[in-house]
Every structure is written in C-alpha cells, then in structure tokens.
Amino acid sequence: MKHADIDIIKTAVNPFYSAMKIHLYYIDGLLIDTGPFIRKRHLIPAFKTRDIRQVALTHSHEDHAGMARWIGDHFSADIFCHEKAVSFINKTPWYRRLFSDQHLGFTARAYPDVIRTAQYEFLPIATPGHTVDHVCLLEPNKGWLFSGDLYITPYPKVFLKQESINAYIDSLNKLMPYDVNTIFCAHEGFIHNGKEMLNRKLDYLLNIRRDVTELHQSGFTDREIKKRLFPDKVRLELMSFGLFSRLNLIRSCYRE
Numbered sequence: 001m002k003h004a005d006i007d008i009i010k011t012a013v014n015p016f017y018s019a020m021k022i023h024l025y026y027i028d029g030l031l032i033d034t035g036p037f038i039r040k041r042h043l044i045p046a047f048k049t050r051d052i053r054q055v056a057l058t059h060s061h062e063d064h065a066g067m068a069r070w071i072g073d074h075f076s077a078d079i080f081c082h083e084k085a086v087s088f089i090n091k092t093p094w095y096r097r098l099f100s101d102q103h104l105g106f107t108a109r110a111y112p113d114v115i116r117t118a119q120y121e122f123l124p125i126a127t128p129g130h131t132v133d134h135v136c137l138l139e140p141n142k143g144w145l146f147s148g149d150l151y152i153t154p155y156p157k158v159f160l161k162q163e164s165i166n167a168y169i170d171s172l173n174k175l176m177p178y179d180v181n182t183i184f185c186a187h188e189g190f191i192h193n194g195k196e197m198l199n200r201k202l203d204y205l206l207n208i209r210r211d212v213t214e215l216h217q218s219g220f221t222d223r224e225i226k227k228r229l230f231p232d233k234v235r236l237e238l239m240s241f242g243l244f245s246r247l248n249l250i251r252s253c254y255r256e
Contacts, residue, residue, distance in 0.1 A: 003182075003190050004142075005119075009046045009191070011039045013063045017075055017239060022063050025146055028117035029053035031077075032137060032146045033186060043067055046072075047191050056115060056122065057081040057108070058148025059134040060089060064186065069106040077110035082133035083110035111135060122146075125175065129168030130160070136175070143181030151185045154200040157234050159248040165209050166256045172202040182253060210251035225250050 001008040007026040012018045013036060024043075025032040031052050035043045052075045057065050060081060068079055068089075079087060089108045111124035115137070122137040130149040137146040150171060159165070180194035186205075191197055208229070215225045230246040239246050 003184075006144075006184070008107075008189065009035070009043070011035060011042045013187075020239070021187060023184070023186055025184055026050055026052070028119050030056060030115065030117050030120075030122070031055045031071070032184075033058055033064040034071055036063040036154055037066035037070070040067060040070065044070070047071065052077050054115060054117070055079040056111075056124070056137055056146075057085070057136075058136065058146070058186065059131045060085045061131065061149070064148065065089070068108070072106040077244050079106060079108045080111045080115065080124070081108045082135050083123045083135040086110050099208065104254070112134070120191075127171035127174065129164055129171050131162070132167075134171075136171075138178055138180070140178065143179050144184060145175070145178075145180045145182070148186050151183050151191070151197065151201065152187050155204050155248065156201075157230050158246055159245040159252055160244055161248050163248065163252060164256060165205055165249070165252040169202065169209070171192060171207050172198055172205070176202075208249070209253045212250050216254045222247050222250050 001010060006029055009024040009026065010021055013020045013022050015038070022033070022035050024035050029051055031050070031054070034055060034057070052071060054069055055068060055077050057068060057080065067114055071077055086108055089106060115124065116120040120139050121141070122139055125136045127134050127136045127150050134148055134150060136148060136150055138144070162236055175198055180198060183191040183194040183197060185191060211229060212225055215228065220228070226246045234246060
C-alpha cells in the first residue's frame, strides 16, 4: 500500500483483535514505528524487502516499538526515540523483562534536531499526552505529519490512566503554527485536511475539559459525569477490559 512516496505497512495490533490496526510508514530508508513483536511473522517479510537505514519511534509502547530489537539485530540502522525513553530502552535488564516487555532492550539514540534522508527531512516534535515520551515527525516541505498516537480520533471518549488531557492540549497547540496537509496516523492511516482535523481535536478537548471541570466543581461524581457526557459504551473500553476508559478521561480533566 502506498501514498505518494510512502510505503504503508498495515497489520493487526493483535491477531485476536483484528479490527485494531497499526500502520507503519517507510519512506526513503526511514521506518516510522516498527509494529508489535506478536506480529513478527507478518512484519519480518515486509522489513526484509526494504532498505531500512533509520528508525523513528513515536513512543515506546509495544505496538510501536516491539520489533525494534529485531531490526537492530538485522539492520545497520540508527534507531531514534525521545530522550526520556533512551535509558529505559537501552537498559532493560533481564529481571525486568520477566515482568514487562521482553522485546525492548535495544540500542536507541535520542532524536537529533532533524532526521535527514536522501530526499526528505523530518522534524521530531515532542508531543506528550498519550505518553510522556511521545514524538510526532513533520516533513515541513510536504506538510506530512506522522502523528503516532496523538491524533487517532478528533473525538476521544476514553483514555489510558496515565494519559494527560492538559499535555494533549499543549501538544496540539504546539503543532498549530505548522502547515499540516496530511496526517499519517499509526492506527487510522492517512487523513486529509490535517490542520483542520487537529483543530477539531483541540477544540473538542478544550470543551470536554471545561465541561468536566464545571461538573466536578459543582459536586458531581465521576460516574455521574460519565452518565451525562459519555452515556454510551465505547468499544475500545470493552476490548481493553477497562484499560482505556471514560473515567480515566474524566479524571484527567480535573486532577491536574
């Protein structure tokens, strides 16, 4: 699958939940995210047909970084990530792998100011919210934004516990000065009218934060707020057994 000069490698995040996809982007020797280790049988043949010279990780979640160790073992590629993730990724000791992600523990470097390929340049932009180590990559001459998990939907109704609505809002505001034509989302693929869609998400999050905060200050409980603002069940909440939840989003609005 291609869009312009970009090869799109698409696979399920988990074979048991085939509806949830991950999109990896390969352009001019640069691979953006690596996909999950559980999908190695699908991803290894795709990687072997490409000349991977650089890898850019949008963040260290396993569905984005799980195959980085394999790539490091099989390619002479520089692997870049946010500076906050470098020590964790480079120094995952054997005993921690027993209780966490055994597929991390590869050699990674902090992002430089610019990643250059033969034909393009990519600006790493720190965009916390989903994680503290989240980075988007912008090709400013094309208006391409590789957004990792920053975008996904302009109208989120569930969060992970550690996600921060304030950090999301700050990150979206940071992107506003840039001309973004197309978003290349890790889970939704490419999205046209990129600047407009980022603005939609920013407006939505500002409104949700205001509404939740007002209800919370008026004495409403979290569950009462959920019933008022997010009455319908969310598929991702069910699929993740509550790891993603409406209550997490609500609590993020006032806890900071």
